[in-house]
Amino acid sequence: MVEPVLTIAMLTYRRNSYLRAVLPLLVDQAASVAHWARPRVLVVDNDPQAGARPVVVAALDGCGFTDFGTGAVSGSAAAATGRVDVGGLQIGLTYVHEPEPGIVAGRNRALDEARDDDLLVFIDDDETPEPGWLAALVAQWRTTRCAAVTGPTPADFAEPPPPWVEASGAFDSWQAEDGAQVGSADTGNLLLDLAVVRRLGLRFDPRYGLTGGEDSLFTRQLTRAGGVIRFATGAVVSKKVPRQRATRAWVLRRAFRSGSSWVRVRVDTAGRVRLPLRVAYAAKGAAKAGADFVRGAGARLRGDLSAQARYEVSSRGGLGMVVGACDVRVREYGRPGRRLARHVGGSRTGGRR
Known part of the structure; x- marks a missing residue:
């Protein structure tokens, strides 16, 4: 063999x-x-x-x-x-x-x-x-x-x-x-x-x-x-x-990017008419962001840190789903100050993680 x-x-x-x-x-x-x-x-x-x-x-x-x-x-x-x-x-x-x-x-x-x-x-x-x-x-x-x-x-x-x-x-x-x-x-x-x-x-x-x-x-x-x-x-x-990643701000940025990428991946692999799918994911993301924001606020008021953190992450991911459905790309590895960009065919930017 x-x-x-x-x-x-x-x-x-x-x-x-x-x-x-x-x-x-x-x-x-x-x-x-x-x-x-x-x-x-x-x-x-x-x-x-x-x-x-x-x-x-x-x-x-x-x-x-x-x-x-x-x-x-x-x-x-x-x-x-x-x-x-x-x-x-x-x-x-x-x-x-x-x-x-x-x-x-x-x-x-x-x-x-x-x-x-x-x-x-x-x-x-x-x-x-x-x-x-x-x-x-x-x-x-x-x-x-x-x-x-x-x-x-x-x-x-x-x-x-x-x-x-x-x-x-x-x-x-x-x-x-x-x-x-x-x-x-x-x-x-x-x-x-x-x-x-x-x-x-x-x-x-x-x-x-x-x-x-x-x-x-x-x-x-x-x-x-x-x-x-x-x-x-x-x-x-x-x-x-590293210490700079173990922060609330970094986790919420990652959740936002992940929500955007999650939708983009599913749209890109749908193999069918995509506009209705984008609308559906935008609505789903908006509902998720709103509902979990309220749940997170409630958890914070009652002192439930575990629930508060999970709902805040989920809410930020929902917002990411909305921008992903609109084909707005969240550049996690892009240059500072240029986190969001609409897709332009054939364009390329510098930057890396």
Whole structure:
């Protein structure tokens, strides 16, 4: 039997301290499945200045890094490739620079780099894989031969969050039974069967590059085309939450963006006349925003912080649904002061997370 080629792709943007800590862990994770597959680690650097390249070299040079080479790629940075020795196993490592801004450009670059591979696993640069993470993803795929596998993503707070933030549930990890079929997934913890992806012609949609929601659209397109996503309870990555994100203001901004993206994804995958659908979602969002605003105010008056936080988040998500139904894009990763924009065909802006 031919050993499948498996790529672990980490997308990174100016989080070099995170990257420095996690790279050796990714190499060890790759080594854990080397008895069954031919694994490698791929770093896709979305920093226009290619700041992660020296981090990749420095972090692994003292860990048995050998046979380092360079080659020209688009932009001013050079690709780098080599191998790391882990207990006698040779694990491939590749660095590429993707200067086009936006998380979609980074994810599509990973798809391009893995064009001839069998499996692609995404993890983000603010996530830490727990022991057994990759093995659990692979085991679920080997058992079920599904199109994709995902797992839990619990929060790792830099410091204890304020009570309102904790009560909101905004950073809670979703759960399912091991092997359960799920409808969508977070691309920060996702194994893809690339044969299925290629057969369906799936790519990440550039329209979601600065707004987020590209993972919801991609996985919804996958499942609507008949692909199955399974849950692996042992495939755990911890998502780091810095202090500046563990705030009420940030959580409400994320809820607003998520509501907008939720509607846009459903409109974009409707495959039918969209105006009535937009009107229906706008009405649903407005009703949700109003009702939950009142419920949140009532919870605040009676001192129920948990209910207050949940209703306030839900109300802000309802407002996001209204603007999403109007095709107004909430640029979570855009430049400050330019959070909202109506879609103009063919337009492109800079900015990144």
